[in-house]
Amino acid sequence: GENVEQHPSTLSVQEGDSAVIKCTYSDSASNYFPWYKQELGKGPQLIIDIRSNVGEKKDQRIAVTLNKTAKHFSLHITETQPEDSAVYFCAASNTGRRALTFGSGTRLQVQP
Amino acid sequence: EAGVTQFPSHSVIEKGQTVTLRCDPISGHDNLYWYRRVMGKEIKFLLHFVKESKQDESGMPNNRFLAERTGGTYSTLKVQPAELEDSGVYFCASSPEQGAGTEAFFGQGTRLTVV
Numbered sequence: 001g002e003n004v005e006q007h008p009s010t011l012s013v014q015e016g017d018s019a020v021i022k023c024t025y026s027d028s029a030s031n032y033f034p035w036y037k038q039e040l041g042k043g044p045q046l047i048i049d050i051r052s053n054v055g056e057k058k059d060q061r062i063a064v065t066l067n068k069t070a071k072h073f074s075l076h077i078t079e080t081q082p083e084d085s086a087v088y089f090c091a092a093s094n095t096g097r098r099a100l101t102f103g104s105g106t107r108l109q110v111q112p
Numbered sequence: 113e114a115g116v117t118q119f120p121s122h123s124v125i126e127k128g129q130t131v132t133l134r135c136d137p138i139s140g141h142d143n144l145y146w147y148r149r150v151m152g153k154e155i156k157f158l159l160h161f162v163k164e165s166k167q168d169e170s171g172m173p174n175n176r177f178l179a180e181r182t183g184g185t186y187s188t189l190k191v192q193p194a195e196l197e198d199s200g201v202y203f204c205a206s207s208p209e210q211g212a213g214t215e216a217f218f219g220q221g222t223r224l225t226v227v
Contacts, residue, residue: 004154006154034215034216036218041220042220043116043203043205043218043219043220043221044155044203044218045218046215046216046217049215089154089155091155097168098143098160098167098168098214099145099157099160099168099171100145100147100155100157100216101157102147102154102155102156103154104153104154105152105154105155
């Protein structure tokens with residue numbers, strides 16, 4: 001089955017800096033890669049996703065890149081703000097098995 | 113529009129007792145998923161309903177866990193008897209479409225503590 005690894009487990013940046021979180025996956029059949037943000041006491045919330053026919057996607061300060069050959073994808077947050085502090089999860093799924101396989105999460109702390 | 117709601121938000125039970133978690137998906141969402149996060153590790157898939165049918169239950173850890181979705185609306189996840197290792201946060205998610213690449217909307221989770 002699919003295995004998703006996520007790094008780093010914790011990340012501390014200064015406000016205004018960029019943050020990068022990286023994930024690798026094992027199943028070449030995976031074709032959907034969402035990123036979720038989980039704030040304290042809340043459930044995971046989708047912030048951006050990318051499909052395997054696209055190499056990069058941007059939404060304001062957030063971008064995701066996908067390298068299908070190397071089986072890795074990354075989340076980039078620019079101009080970080082204190083409200084970006086949360087746990088971020090990457091995930092993967094495919095057409096045949098729609099359940100998400102998650103990475104272990106990255107706790108991002110943005111220092112004001 | 114109401115989101116995915118889960119009850120209770122917290123539950124503390126003794127080993128050997130029974131607990132039932134409930135999930136109300138977004139209205140009209142045929143797909144309902146259960147996941148759990150144990151001890152700060154990754155969020156792991158438990159099972160997937162399409163309407164009232166179990167599409168994929170490969171993630172269910174053992175026969176102490178029973179999930180139902182009668183009528184294809186809300187779902188329950190029963191743990192009987194509960195063990196210490198069942199402690200964690202149980203999430204429910206729903207999505208409207210069958211195809212891959214559809215956003216899954218998560219509830220706030222139920223934090224289960226077995227003592």
